[in-house]
Amino acid sequence: MAPVTVAAGVALLAACTGAEPPTPPHIDPHDDALVALGEQVYAQHCAVCHGVALEGQPDWRRRLPSGRLPAPPHDETGHTWHHPDWELYAMVRDGVTPLAPPDYETDMPAYEDILDDREIRAVLAYIKAQWPEHILEMQEAVNRRQPEPPEGVAGSSR
Numbered sequence: 001m002a003p004v005t006v007a008a009g010v011a012l013l014a015a016c017t018g019a020e021p022p023t024p025p026h027i028d029p030h031d032d033a034l035v036a037l038g039e040q041v042y043a044q045h046c047a048v049c050h051g052v053a054l055e056g057q058p059d060w061r062r063r064l065p066s067g068r069l070p071a072p073p074h075d076e077t078g079h080t081w082h083h084p085d086w087e088l089y090a091m092v093r094d095g096v097t098p099l100a101p102p103d104y105e106t107d108m109p110a111y112e113d114i115l116d117d118r119e120i121r122a123v124l125a126y127i128k129a130q131w132p133e134h135i136l137e138m139q140e141a142v143n144r145r146q147p148e149p150p151e152g153v154a155g156s157s158r
């Protein structure tokens with residue numbers, strides 16, 4: 001049994017390292033240079049909605065008069081840390097609509113044409129760097145459970 005599993009694993013790995021575009025690697029909150037860049041990106045692009053201290057919009061659980069959701073906090077009081085890295089990356093790059101039901105309306109922009117790959121990783125690294133250790137550990141468990149987008153989901157690889 002074991003050799004078969006290993007062979008399948010090697011084949012999978014080969015498939016991933018071939019012509020296939022890479023899925024976003026782990027977003028590292030301990031990479032100081034990345035976090036420093038992310039702090040600037042956050043202040044410039046995200047703080048206006050998600051709050052300068054990542055606190056989210058006031059009363060963020062209640063829908064706005066438009067029927068849309070306010071921007072949630074990115075600190076440990078929100079639910080950003082419930083998502084695996086690939087999904088956070090996808091939400092910033094593509095916005096939340098690809099992962100939402102059809103016709104879903106949201107104020108969260110897509111940053112595909114505004115931020116490059118490193119800036120998206122950086123802003124997420126900065127957000128993660130603000131989390132206390134136990135929240136980081138819980139999000140790491142989410143990453144282990146769901147390291148990649150499920151088949152057919154508009155996710156991280158392109």
Ligand code: HEC
Pocket residue numbers: 041042045046047048049050068069070071072078079080081088091092096105106107108109111123124
């Ligand atoms: C114009 C306001 C606005 C700006 C600017 C904005 N966001 Fe958002 N963001 C939102 C809203 C509103 C939501 C909730 C989306 C929904 O569920 O409809 C959201 C949701 C998210 C989520 C999902 C959180 C979760 O727990 O599901 C992430 C991640 C996120 N934003 C990251 C960012 C980052 C990073 C930036 C800056 C690069 C940014 N946002 C800029 C409004 C904004």
